[in-house]
Amino acid sequence: MHSPHNGRRHGRSIRNGYRGVTRGLALDLGSSCTRAWIPGFGIVTDAESTGDPEGGSGRGRPVRRGRIVDPESCGRILSRIAGTALGTDRSETLIVLSHPVLAGPEHRAEVRELLAALGPTSIIVLDSARAAAAYAGPQDGGPLLVVDIGAELTEVTLLVDGMVRDARQAETGLSDLGPDEPPTAVVRTALDMIMEMWRQDRHGAVLGALRKGPLLAGGGALRPDVTNRIAVRLGVPVRLADDPATTVVRGAGLILGSALRKAGAAPALPGPVR
Numbered sequence: 001m002h003s004p005h006n007g008r009r010h011g012r013s014i015r016n017g018y019r020g021v022t023r024g025l026a027l028d029l030g031s032s033c034t035r036a037w038i039p040g041f042g043i044v045t046d047a048e049s050t051g052d053p054e055g056g057s058g059r060g061r062p063v064r065r066g067r068i069v070d071p072e073s074c075g076r077i078l079s080r081i082a083g084t085a086l087g088t089d090r091s092e093t094l095i096v097l098s099h100p101v102l103a104g105p106e107h108r109a110e111v112r113e114l115l116a117a118l119g120p121t122s123i124i125v126l127d128s129a130r131a132a133a134a135y136a137g138p139q140d141g142g143p144l145l146v147v148d149i150g151a152e153l154t155e156v157t158l159l160v161d162g163m164v165r166d167a168r169q170a171e172t173g174l175s176d177l178g179p180d181e182p183p184t185a186v187v188r189t190a191l192d193m194i195m196e197m198w199r200q201d202r203h204g205a206v207l208g209a210l211r212k213g214p215l216l217a218g219g220g221a222l223r224p225d226v227t228n229r230i231a232v233r234l235g236v237p238v239r240l241a242d243d244p245a246t247t248v249v250r251g252a253g254l255i256l257g258s259a260l261r262k263a264g265a266a267p268a269l270p271g272p273v274r
Contacts, residue, residue, distance in 0.1 A: 021121055021263045024094040025085040026252035027078070029111065031063050032151035032219065034077050035246060037253035038085040043246055046077045065171045066100040066153045068110050075114050082118045090119035096256040098248050101127040101157045102169040124255065127164065128248045129157035132217040135251035136241035145209035147190055147230070149220025151175045154186060156193040160205050168193035174219055186220060187229045215239040217247040
């Protein structure tokens, strides 16, 4: 289990940067698959990134436990998506990509290198918790607890005024469960991280976030046996987006849309999965 205590923001202000970009692409490079949101088209999922033998290489997923394990396959996937979304001319384009909250510097550097190879004019790399909050979180700027239960990672993040105040990560997820196994271990992992964060919180932000209800994202939030157990154990209602598995990429799409509007473009906003 990992945890930082430092707040982070975007490296460049959306309000002041990205002038001149007219097109873009939002990406969620997850352990189960790579999802993209393309303005005017919707959400697409790359077949190869799911590890489906019919999808291409047959070498399995290029991202495991939130880390890139096959940069070549990952670059091929990103190149294919960028080709569909942006064409061959990548001038005046912006790519927004989310990564796990506790992704290390090596992972973040590798992501930026892969994105730079695609040739966009500008890049935004942000954590998945802030992307999820952009799409499904309250807009009051107060504390928000984001619980992201994915295929191979479970992360709990405390956001305060849009910054990461605290975070926990465990390398366990839905793929670790047997076909008929109840999600007891995954739920217990998430609850343990929330309680640890609560015990170490000196400012009451976790309590404030719990009173509003945690935001649940990822494939785990699609399962009522997961969401109901968390709600009952915490004694509070939980927040769910209309499609929790795509909350992160939709949030990245909203951030992309904001940047494009500031630059003078007018993209369609993330809508239903197509």
